[in-house]
Amino acid sequence: MCYLLKLVMLTIFVYCNTCTKKVKAVILTKHDKEYDDSIQGYRRYGMVKVLEHNIGFRKTCSDTSQIKAIVESDSEDYNGVLN
Numbered sequence: 413m414c415y416l417l418k419l420v421m422l423t424i425f426v427y428c429n430t431c432t433k434k435v436k437a438v439i440l441t442k443h444d445k446e447y448d449d450s451i452q453g454y455r456r457y458g459m460v461k462v463l464e465h466n467i468g469f470r471k472t473c474s475d476t477s478q479i480k481a482i483v484e485s486d487s488e489d490y491n492g493v494l495n
């Protein structure tokens with residue numbers, strides 16, 4: 413059962429609002445696709461849940477909040493994060 417759930421969970425990279433690190437987040441919902449002139453392509457927003465992440469030696473960031481984020485995009489930044 414747990415194995416099946418892992419296969420279904422889709423993750424993306426976002427920036428944490430608290431520690432500003434690039435972190436993994438689970439996609440909860442997806443909104444409609446939107447065209448954006450500035451990237452000459454499509455973007456899709458959704459709600460994601462930030463996963464617990466390390467911020468340094470033996471320290472973890474406790475920010476695991478649900479945030480609105482870009483979950484699909486034709487554009488990404490130098491870090492490989494959708495923008």
Ligand SMILES: [Zn+2]
Nearest residue numbers: 428431473475
């Ligand atoms: Zn963080």
